[in-house]
Amino acid sequence: MPLSMLFSPILTALTNRAIPSSLLATVEAENAPIVLSSVLLSLVVIYLASKVGSELAQRFDLPPVLGELLAGVVVGVSALHLIIFPEGDLTATDSLIMTAVQLLNHLTPDNLVNVFASQSEVISVLAEIGVIVLLFEIGLESDLKQLKAVGTQAVVVACVGVAVPFGAGTLGLMSIFHVPAIAAIFAGAALTATSIGITSKVLSEMGQLKSKEGQIIVGAAIIDDVLGIIVLAVVASLAKTGSVDVVNVGYLIVSATAFLIGSILLGQLFNSSFITIASKLKTRGNIVIPALVFAFFMAFIGNAIHLEAILGAFAAGLVLEESDAREELDELIKPIADLLVPIFFVTVGARADLSVLNPAVADNRAALLIAIFLVVVAIVGKVVTGWFVFGIPNINRLAIGIGMVPRGEVGLVFAAIGSTSGVLSKPLEVSIIIMVILTTFLAPPLLRIVFGKPTESNITVDSVE
Amino acid sequence: MPLSMLFSPILTALTNRAIPSSLLATVEAENAPIVLSSVLLSLVVIYLASKVGSELAQRFDLPPVLGELLAGVVVGVSALHLIIFPEGDLTATDSLIMTAVQLLNHLTPDNLVNVFASQSEVISVLAEIGVIVLLFEIGLESDLKQLKAVGTQAVVVACVGVAVPFGAGTLGLMSIFHVPAIAAIFAGAALTATSIGITSKVLSEMGQLKSKEGQIIVGAAIIDDVLGIIVLAVVASLAKTGSVDVVNVGYLIVSATAFLIGSILLGQLFNSSFITIASKLKTRGNIVIPALVFAFFMAFIGNAIHLEAILGAFAAGLVLEESDAREELDELIKPIADLLVPIFFVTVGARADLSVLNPAVADNRAALLIAIFLVVVAIVGKVVTGWFVFGIPNINRLAIGIGMVPRGEVGLVFAAIGSTSGVLSKPLEVSIIIMVILTTFLAPPLLRIVFGKPTESNITVDSVE
Numbered sequence: 001m002p003l004s005m006l007f008s009p010i011l012t013a014l015t016n017r018a019i020p021s022s023l024l025a026t027v028e029a030e031n032a033p034i035v036l037s038s039v040l041l042s043l044v045v046i047y048l049a050s051k052v053g054s055e056l057a058q059r060f061d062l063p064p065v066l067g068e069l070l071a072g073v074v075v076g077v078s079a080l081h082l083i084i085f086p087e088g089d090l091t092a093t094d095s096l097i098m099t100a101v102q103l104l105n106h107l108t109p110d111n112l113v114n115v116f117a118s119q120s121e122v123i124s125v126l127a128e129i130g131v132i133v134l135l136f137e138i139g140l141e142s143d144l145k146q147l148k149a150v151g152t153q154a155v156v157v158a159c160v161g162v163a164v165p166f167g168a169g170t171l172g173l174m175s176i177f178h179v180p181a182i183a184a185i186f187a188g189a190a191l192t193a194t195s196i197g198i199t200s201k202v203l204s205e206m207g208q209l210k211s212k213e214g215q216i217i218v219g220a221a222i223i224d225d226v227l228g229i230i231v232l233a234v235v236a237s238l239a240k241t242g243s244v245d246v247v248n249v250g251y252l253i254v255s256a257t258a259f260l261i262g263s264i265l266l267g268q269l270f271n272s273s274f275i276t277i278a279s280k281l282k283t284r285g286n287i288v289i290p291a292l293v294f295a296f297f298m299a300f301i302g303n304a305i306h307l308e309a310i311l312g313a314f315a316a317g318l319v320l321e322e323s324d325a326r327e328e329l330d331e332l333i334k335p336i337a338d339l340l341v342p343i344f345f346v347t348v349g350a351r352a353d354l355s356v357l358n359p360a361v362a363d364n365r366a367a368l369l370i371a372i373f374l375v376v377v378a379i380v381g382k383v384v385t386g387w388f389v390f391g392i393p394n395i396n397r398l399a400i401g402i403g404m405v406p407r408g409e410v411g412l413v414f415a416a417i418g419s420t421s422g423v424l425s426k427p428l429e430v431s432i433i434i435m436v437i438l439t440t441f442l443a444p445p446l447l448r449i450v451f452g453k454p455t456e457s458n459i460t461v462d463s464v465e
Numbered sequence: 466m467p468l469s470m471l472f473s474p475i476l477t478a479l480t481n482r483a484i485p486s487s488l489l490a491t492v493e494a495e496n497a498p499i500v501l502s503s504v505l506l507s508l509v510v511i512y513l514a515s516k517v518g519s520e521l522a523q524r525f526d527l528p529p530v531l532g533e534l535l536a537g538v539v540v541g542v543s544a545l546h547l548i549i550f551p552e553g554d555l556t557a558t559d560s561l562i563m564t565a566v567q568l569l570n571h572l573t574p575d576n577l578v579n580v581f582a583s584q585s586e587v588i589s590v591l592a593e594i595g596v597i598v599l600l601f602e603i604g605l606e607s608d609l610k611q612l613k614a615v616g617t618q619a620v621v622v623a624c625v626g627v628a629v630p631f632g633a634g635t636l637g638l639m640s641i642f643h644v645p646a647i648a649a650i651f652a653g654a655a656l657t658a659t660s661i662g663i664t665s666k667v668l669s670e671m672g673q674l675k676s677k678e679g680q681i682i683v684g685a686a687i688i689d690d691v692l693g694i695i696v697l698a699v700v701a702s703l704a705k706t707g708s709v710d711v712v713n714v715g716y717l718i719v720s721a722t723a724f725l726i727g728s729i730l731l732g733q734l735f736n737s738s739f740i741t742i743a744s745k746l747k748t749r750g751n752i753v754i755p756a757l758v759f760a761f762f763m764a765f766i767g768n769a770i771h772l773e774a775i776l777g778a779f780a781a782g783l784v785l786e787e788s789d790a791r792e793e794l795d796e797l798i799k800p801i802a803d804l805l806v807p808i809f810f811v812t813v814g815a816r817a818d819l820s821v822l823n824p825a826v827a828d829n830r831a832a833l834l835i836a837i838f839l840v841v842v843a844i845v846g847k848v849v850t851g852w853f854v855f856g857i858p859n860i861n862r863l864a865i866g867i868g869m870v871p872r873g874e875v876g877l878v879f880a881a882i883g884s885t886s887g888v889l890s891k892p893l894e895v896s897i898i899i900m901v902i903l904t905t906f907l908a909p910p911l912l913r914i915v916f917g918k919p920t921e922s923n924i925t926v927d928s929v930e
Contacts, residue, residue, distance in 0.1 A: 033768055035586070036593050040765040040774065047758045054748040064748045104769050118586045121500070125587045128501050283519040283529045285803030292804065293512045300505040303498055304569050309505065335797040336804055338750030339757065 031107075031115050038101045038119040043343070045082050045097065046123075049075045050342035063444040065201045065345055070441070072349020083350040085120045092116035123347065128309065130337075130344035131197050135310040136295040137337050138200045138209065138218065139317020140330055144264075146215045147318070153392065154219030157385045161220065161404045162227050165191035165381030172377060177370055179428065182239055186423050189235040190414035190432045191378050193228025195406040195440060196221040196310065197344065202444045203403065208451055213396050216389065217403035224404070225308060226256040232414060239423045255305050260315060263298055267319025270294060275324050287325055288332040294320070352437050356430050367430035374435040379405055379442075399450045406443035411436040496572075496580050503566045503584040508808070510547045510562065511588075514540045515807035530666045530810055531909040537814020548815040550585045557581035588812065593774065595802075595809035596662050600775040601760040602802050603665045603674065603683065604782020605795055609729075611680045612783070618857065619684030622850045626685065626869045627692045630656035630846030637842060642835055644893065647704055651888050654700040655879035655897045656843050658693025660871040660905060661686040661775065662809065667909045668868065673916055678861050681854065682868035689869070690773060691721040697879060704888045720770050725780060728763055732784025735759060740789050752790055753797045759785070817902050821895045832895035839900040844870055844907075864915045871908035876901040 053071025054064035075082040082096045092098040092112045098119075102112055147154075170188030173179040179187070200209065200218055208214045230252045237245040274294075278287045295316040302312030320329060359365050382404040386397030415432040418424035424432070518536025519529035540547040547561045557563040557577045563584075567577055612619075635653030638644040644652065665674065665683055673679045695717045702710040739759075743752045760781040767777030785794060824830050847869040851862030880897040883889035889897070 032589065032593075033774075036590060036774060037765055037768045039590055039594075040597075040761045040768065044758055044762050044765065047754050047761075051746065051748075051750070051754055051758075055746055058747050118583075118590075121583045122587050122590045124497065125501060125504055125583075128497075129504075132505075281516065281520055282523050283516075284799070285516070285807070288800050288803050289512050289516055289807070293509055293516075296505045296512075297509050300502055300509065303502045303505065309498075309501060332800040334749070335753050335800050338753050339801055339804075342750070342754070 031111055031118070034101060034105050034107065034111075034115050035118045035122070037104070038097055038115060039122050041097050041100065042083060042119060042123050045075055046343055046346045049083075050346050053346075054342075061448070063202045063205050063448055065198065065205060066441065066444040068342055068345040069198075069349040069352075069444075072346035073352055073354060074349075075346070076350025076352065078352065078354040083123070083347060085124065085347075085351060086117060087351070088353075123343065126340060127344040127347045130340035130342070132295065132299045132309055132313040133333070133337050134197060134201065134341045134344065136313040136317040137330075137333050137341075138196075138204065139314040139319075140321050140326065140333065141204060141209050142218060142314075142318055142321060143210055143215065144318050144321055146210065146212070147219050150212060150216045150219060150392075153216050153389045155223060156388050156390075157216060157220035157400060157404065158223035158227060160388045161194065161224060161382050161385040162192040162231065164384055165377055166231070168381055169374065169377045172373060173370070173428075176373065183418075183423055183425065183428060186235055186239055186414065186418045187374070187428055187432060189231045190411045190418070191374065191381060191407070191435070192224070192231050193407065193411065194221040194224040194382070194404045196225055196314075198406045198440060198443060199403050199447070201341075201345070202447050206448065206451055208399075212392060213399045213403070213451075216395075216400055220385070220400075220404060222260075222311065222314060225311065226252075226260075229256070229307065232417075235414075236417055236421070239418070239421055252306070256307055256311075259302065259305060259307055259311065263301075263312065263315035264319060267294075267298075267315065268322075271319050271323050274320065278325055287329055288336070291316075291320060291329055291333070292336075348440075352440075353433075354437070356433050356437075363426045363430055366427035367434060370428060370431035371434035371438075374431055375438050378407065378435050378439050396450065399447065402443065402446045402450050405446065406440045407436045496576055496583070499566060499570050499572065499576075499580050500583045500587070502569070503562055503580060504587050506562050506565065507548060507584060507588050510540055511808055511811045514548075515811050518811075519807075526913070528667045528670050528909040528913055530663065530670060531906065533807055533810040534663075534814040534817075534906060534909075537811035538817055538819060539814075540811070541815025541817065543817065543819040548588070548812060550589065550812075550816060551582060552816070553818075588808065591805060592809040592812045595805035595807070597760065597764045597774055597778040598798070598802050599662060599666065599806045599809065601778040601782040602795075602798050602806075603661075603669065604779040604784075605786050605791065605798065606669060606674050607683060607779075607783055607786060608675055608680065609783050609786055611675065611677070612684050615677060615681045615684060615857075618681050618854045620688060621853050621855075622681060622685040622865060622869065623688035623692060625853045626659065626689060626847050626850040627657040627696065629849055630842055631696070633846055634839065634842045637838060638835070638893075641838065648883075648888050648890065648893060651700055651704055651879060651883045652839070652893055652897060654696045655876045655883070656839065656846060656872070656900070657689070657696050658872065658876065659686040659689040659847070659869045661690055661779075663871045663905060663908065664868050664912070666806075666810070667912050671913065671916055673864075677857060678864045678868070678916075681860075681865055685850070685865075685869060687725075687776065687779060690776065691717075691725075694721070694772065697882070700879075701882055701886070704883070704886055717771070721772055721776075724767065724770060724772055724776065728766075728777065728780035729784060732759075732763075732780060733787075736784050736788050739785065743790055752794055753801070756781075756785060756794055756798070757801075813905075817905075818898075819902070821898050821902075828891045828895055831892035832899060835893060836896035836899035836903075839896055840903050843872065843900050843904050861915065864912065867908065867911045867915050870911065871905045872901045 049071035050068045053067035055067070057064050057067025072083070074080060077084045077090065080096065081094055084090050084095050095116060098112060098116050101115065107115060166188045169191045170184045173184040173187055174181060196218070199221055203209045203214045203217065209218070230249060233248055233252055234244050237243070237248065274290060277290055295313050298312035298316040299309035300312070303309040320326060356364055356367070359368060383398065383401030385404055386401035389395055389397060389400060411432060415424065415429050419429040514536035515533045518532035520532070522529050522532025537548070539545060542549045542555065545561065546559055549555050549560050560581060563577060563581050566580065572580060631653045634656040635649045638649040638652055639646060661683070664686055668674045668679045668682065674683065695714060698713055698717055699709050702708070702713065739755060742755050760778050763777030763781040764774035765777065768774040785791060821829055821832070824833060848863065848866030850869055851866035854860055854862060854865060876897060880889065880894050884894040
C-alpha cells in the first residue's frame with residue numbers, strides 16, 4: 001500500500017535532514033506531505049474566514065453568506081493574498097500560504113510551482129464539490145410538488161429574465177455607447193444567467209426556500225442556468241463564425257430538457273428502492289453514502305453531457321426530498337455541507353479581484369461608466385420579471401425579481417471567452433466583471449430587505465437552512 | 466469571481482462543439498470540468514466499493530474495514546484498474562476511469578496526463594484528510610484519563626514491539642538468508658511500526674476502543690508511529706553514510722515528545738474556551754467548524770514539524786474528548802467521517818499490488834521464502850508484546866499483541882526508500898511489501914477472533930464506532 005500520504009512525513013524528514021533530496025528523486029509523491037500541509041493551512045484560513053465573516057454578517061443583520069463572500073475577498077487576491085489561485089499573473093510567490101510552506105520546507109522553485117498547482121487544484125475541486133453538496137441540500141429542502149405547481153411561473157420568470165436584460169443591454173450598448181453589434185450582443189448575453197448558488201443559499205438562510213417566491217426563484221434560476229449555457233453557445237458561435245451553430249444549440253436544448261425530466265423520472269424509480277437499500281445496510285454510512293453516490297453520479301452525468309454538475313446534484317436532492325428517510329438524511333447532510341460549502345463561498349470571494357474597481361487605471365475609468373449602465377440593466381432587467389408572474393395572489397413580486405439578480409458564474413465565463421476571442425474590448429470586459437461582482441454582493445442584502453426581517457427562529461443555528 | 470468550476474461546463478461544451486480549443490487555449494482551467502468529472506466518478510466507484518465490501522464483510526462476520534480494503538483491491542491496480550494512481554509504470558491509459566473520461570471528452574494525450582495527475586492528487590489528498598478525520602474521531606472516542614492510566618503499559622508494549630521484530634528480523638535475515646548487515650537492518654526496521662489507522666478502525670467497529678486493551682493498543686500504536694519515524698531516520702542515515710545522524714534523531718525525539726505533550730496542554734487551554742466559542746456562534750457549523758479548524762491546524766503542525774498529520778489530529782480529538790460538547794460533536798463528525806474515511810481505506814486497498822504474490826515471477830519466488838520469514842517475525846514479534854503488560858489483571862494479552870500486527874504505511878516507506886537508495890535487493894523489497902500486505906489484511910479478522918464475537922449492539926449501525 002504505497003500511500004503517497006504515508007510516505008510523506010518520513011520523506012520530508014529525510015529530505016530535509018538525513019538524505020539529500022537527489023537520492024529520493026525517484027520516489028514518487030515526494031511533495032505529497034507539503035501539498036497536504038498547504039491544503040490543511042488553506043482550509044484553516046478558509047474556515048476561520050467563513051466563521052468570522054458569517055458571524056459578523058449575522059450581527060449586522062446581513063445574510064451570513066454575504067459575510068463569507070466578503071471574508072473571502074479579505075483573504076483573497078484583493079487583499080491578504082492568503083487564498084489565491086494560479087490565474088492571470090498570479091504565481092506561487094504571490095501566495096502567503098505558499099510563502100509559509102516554502103519557509104518550512106525549503107522547496108526548489110520548480111517544486112514550489114508544483115505544490116501551488118496541486119494545492120489550488122485540490123481547493124478548487126473541494127469548492128466544486130461544496131457547491132454540488134449545496135445544490136443537493138437545496139434540492140432536498142425544495143418541494144417537488146410545489147416546484148411543479150409554480151413551474152409555469154418559473155419558466156416565464158426565467159425567459160423574461162433572459163430576454164429583457166439581453167435586449168436592453170445590447171440595444172443600450174449600441175445606441176448609448178456605440179459598441180459594435182457583436183460585442184454588444186456578447187455583453188448583453190453576459191447579463192442573462194442567474195447564480196443559483198448565492199440566491200438559494202440566502203433563501204435557505206432566511207427560511208424562505210419553501211415559500212412560493214422561493215420556489216419560483218429556485219425553479220427560474222435552474223432554468224436560467226440552462227438558458228445561460230444555450231445563450232452562450234449561440235453567442236460564442238455567432239462571434240466566431242458570424243452564424244449560429246444550430247446543431248449544437250439544438251443538442252443543448254434537447255439534452256438539458258431530457259436530463260432534467262429524465263433524472264426526475266429515473267430518480268423516482270431510485271427513490272422507492274432507496275429506503276429498501278438504506279434499511280438493509282448494516283455498516284456505517286448506510287443512509288448518507290447511498291444518497292451521496294446518487295448525488296455525485298447525477299452530478300457526473302450533468303457534467304459529462306456538458307451541462308452543469310450542480311443541475312444533477314439539484315435533481316438528485318429534489319428526488320430524495322420525497323423519500324421517507326429525508327429528515328434523517330437532512331440531518332446527516334448538514335455537517336457535510338458545513339464542511340464543504342464554505343470552501344465554495346470563500347473561494348468565490350477570494351477570486352473576485354476588486355482592483356477592477358480602481359479608477360486610477362485608465363481602462364477601469366472607461367469601464368466604470370459602462371459598468372454603471374450594465375448594473376442598472378442587470379438589476380432592472382431581472383426585477384421586472386416579478387410582474388410577469390400571474391395567477392398567484394399576494395405574491396412578493398419584488399422579492400422574485402431581486403432573487404434573480406446575482407450573476408456570479410456565467411457572466412464571468414462570457415467575459416473570459418469574449419476577451420479571449422477578441423470580441424470584447426478591455427473596458428467592456430472589465431465592466432462585465434464589475435457588473436458580476438456588484439450584482440453578486442448587492443443581491444443578498446437586498447433580498448433580506450425585500451423579504452422583511454426574518455423571524456427569530458429562522459436566524460438561529462437550528463433553523464432549516 | 467472567475468471560478469474555474471464555473472467556467473467548466475460551458476467551456477467544455479464550447480471546446481467540444483462550437484469553438485476550436487485553440488481559441489480557448491489561454492483560458493485557464495480548461496480541464497477543470499473534466500477533472501471534476503473524474504473525481505466524481507472515482508468517488509462513486511470508491512463509495513460503491515466501500516459499501517459492497519463492508520456489507521459483505523459484515524455478513525461473513527468479518528470487520529467491515531477488511532471488506533473496504535479488499536473492495537479497494539478489487540477496484541484497484543491488482544484487478545479492475547478503476548482506481549489507480551500514477552505510480553510505478555502506471556499511466557493514464559491504464560485507468561478505466563480515465564479511459565471513460567477520455568471517451569467522453571476527446572482529450573489530447575497531454576491533457577489526459579494532466580487530468581489523471583490532478584484527479585489522483587485530489588483523491589490522494591481526500592484520502593489523507595480521511596485518515597486525519599478518522600484519527601480525530603478515534604481521539605474523540607478515546608479516553609484521555611484511561612490512556613494516561615495505561616500510559617506506561619503502552620510505552621512498554623511499543624518499545625518491545627519495536628525491539629523484538631527489529632532484532633529477530635535483522636539477525637534472522639543475516640543468519641538464515643545471509644543478507645548483508647545494512648540491508649538486514651533496513652528490512653528489520655521495516656518490521657517495527659504499527660499502522661494505527663487499520664487497528665483503531667477495527668477496534669472502533671468492535672466497540673473495543675474504550676476497553677483497557679483498546680486504549681493500550683491505541684496508545685502503543687501512536688508511540689510506535691513516532692518510534693517508526695525515528696528508526697527510519699536512524700536506519701536511513703546509517704544506510705547512506707554508515708553512521709547515525711545524532712542531531713536529526715535527537716530532533717525527532719524531542720519534537721515528537723514536545724508535540725504530543727504540548728498539544729495536550731495547549732489543547733486543554735483551547736478546550737475550556739471551545740464551549741464558550743461554540744455557544745456564542747449563531748450561524749451554521751458553530752460546533753463542527755471550530756473543532757475541525759483545531760483538528761486541521763494540529764494536523765498541519767504535526768506535518769510541518771516533520772512528524773505525522775494524524776498525530777496532530779489524534780491529539781486534537783483526545784483533547785476535545787473531555788469537552789462538554791463532545792456528544793454533539795461526535796454525532797456531527799460521524800457523517801463527515803463516513804464521507805471521507807472510506808476514501809482512505811479503499812485507496813489503501815487499491816494501491817496494494819497483489820501481483821508481488823505471483824510466483825511466476827522469479828524475483829517473487831525468491832521473495833516468497835523471505836516474506837514467509839518476515840511475516841512470522843512480524844506477527845510473533847508483536848504478539849509477544851502482550852506478555853510484557855504488567856499490573857493489570859485479566860487483560861487479554863493476545864488481543865494487545867494482535868492489535869499491533871498491521872504494518873501498512875511505514876513498512877512501505879522503508880521498502881521504497883531502501884529500494885531507491887540501492888540498499889535493498891529487489892527480492893528483499895518485494896518480501897517487505899508482501900509482509901506489509903499480509904499483516905494488514907490478516908490483522909482485522911485475527912483481532913475479531915481474539916476479542917471474541919462482538920455483542921449485537923456493537924455491530925449495528927447505531928454503535929459508537
